[in-house]
Amino acid sequence: VKNQFSVINASKASFDTIYTQPDPRAYYSVLGELDYMIPDLARPVIRQLLSARHRSQPKTAGKLRVLDVGCSYGINAAMHKYPVTVSTLNRRYTRREMRLLGPEELIGLDRHYYASWPDIGVANFTGLDSSGPAVNYGLQVGLLEGGVVRNLEQESLSSEDQARIAGTDIILSTGCIGYVTEVTYQKLMQALPHTPWVISFVLRMFPYEPFIRVLSDHGLVTEKLTSTSFAQRRFRDADEFQRTLQVLRERGVDPSGIESQGLLHAELWVSRPAEEVQKRPLAKLLTISNSLSHSTGARYVMVEQGGANYVVMEP
Numbered sequence: 001v002k003n004q005f006s007v008i009n010a011s012k013a014s015f016d017t018i019y020t021q022p023d024p025r026a027y028y029s030v031l032g033e034l035d036y037m038i039p040d041l042a043r044p045v046i047r048q049l050l051s052a053r054h055r056s057q058p059k060t061a062g063k064l065r066v067l068d069v070g071c072s073y074g075i076n077a078a079m080h081k082y083p084v085t086v087s088t089l090n091r092r093y094t095r096r097e098m099r100l101l102g103p104e105e106l107i108g109l110d111r112h113y114y115a116s117w118p119d120i121g122v123a124n125f126t127g128l129d130s131s132g133p134a135v136n137y138g139l140q141v142g143l144l145e146g147g148v149v150r151n152l153e154q155e156s157l158s159s160e161d162q163a164r165i166a167g168t169d170i171i172l173s174t175g176c177i178g179y180v181t182e183v184t185y186q187k188l189m190q191a192l193p194h195t196p197w198v199i200s201f202v203l204r205m206f207p208y209e210p211f212i213r214v215l216s217d218h219g220l221v222t223e224k225l226t227s228t229s230f231a232q233r234r235f236r237d238a239d240e241f242q243r244t245l246q247v248l249r250e251r252g253v254d255p256s257g258i259e260s261q262g263l264l265h266a267e268l269w270v271s272r273p274a275e276e277v278q279k280r281p282l283a284k285l286l287t288i289s290n291s292l293s294h295s296t297g298a299r300y301v302m303v304e305q306g307g308a309n310y311v312v313m314e315p
């Protein structure tokens with residue numbers, strides 16, 4: 001499976017350096033240029049799922065505990081707790097004044113920035129990421145209540161890590177399946193004393209079946225939201241566009257009308273105990289219709305003419 005994932009990853013543009021900076025400026029400017037939009041589109045869905053899980057626990061239990069796998073700088077926590085959007089943050093970090101600051105100064109300002117909003121969320125966040133600087137940022141600015149810096153594809157959880165994640169109610173991941181395989185989830189599930197719900201937004205080119213098997217071994221039933229997919233970002237260049245369409249076709253996933261319109265798309269997978277799924281199937285739990293409402297910059301699109309396919313730019 002590891003090999004399968006690396007082959008698919010080769011079709012995708014690599015942004016590795018933006019995840020290991022001491023602050024998220026490069027992350028927001030690079031992804032912002034590609035109309036990174038999935039955090040905004042996923043936000044209401046994540047809110048509905050967390051609220052449903054929150055309602056199912058006793059009132060005295062307090063906030064939920066989310067373990068955000070591949071949390072990076074804590075964007076999911078920011079989106080859930082505060083009324084900020086990707087474009088708000090993108091504008092904040094691309095301002096000339098902000099670009100001139102050192103990381104320590106920026107972190108200080110961000111700590112005040114987040115502290116100045118009311119926390120409207122129902123959850124606390126612990127972040128797991130292989131990037132120490134990203135987790136450190138999330139902790140320092142107060143987006144993350146806990147952090148684990150670990151690459152579970154290769155390493156094991158220490159006893160301190162296990163204590164940090166022990167109370168997890170929900171494992172959440174956006175944009176990280178593919179970087180991590182089911183190996184990471186196997187280790188997490190084994191380490192958790194209570195079986196959590198698992199929410200994953202997964203690009204359509206990555207197979208989720210290996211994860212479903214691991215989660216099923218731990219008593220969870222997985223559903224996919226079939227009514228819609230979630231636009232993630234524009235393709236970086238014509239090369240990434242074409243290679244992605246090819247990988248999708250090789251996997252038997254038809255990109256027509258979806259990725260062929262110039263945006264990478266993710267699907268939502270949710271794993272819960274069987275009785276919960278039976279009581280309230282995923283489609284009943286969520287009230288969303290269509291997630292394709294964001295306007296974007298110029299996109300690569302595939303058009304067919306005279307029996308041949310051409311890549312063109314759609315403004």
Ligand SMILES: C[S@@+](CC[C@H](N)C(=O)[O-])C[C@H]1O[C@@H](n2cnc3c(N)ncnc32)[C@H](O)[C@@H]1O
Pocket residue numbers: 019039069070071072073075076128129130131134150151152153173174175176179180
């Ligand atoms: C595409 S980013 C997604 C960030 C964020 N969740 C989002 O949706 O914007 C992928 C993240 O996965 C992290 N990552 C890559 N390999 C990892 C691994 N083996 N274990 C944990 N995190 C990893 C990277 O450091 C990066 O922060």
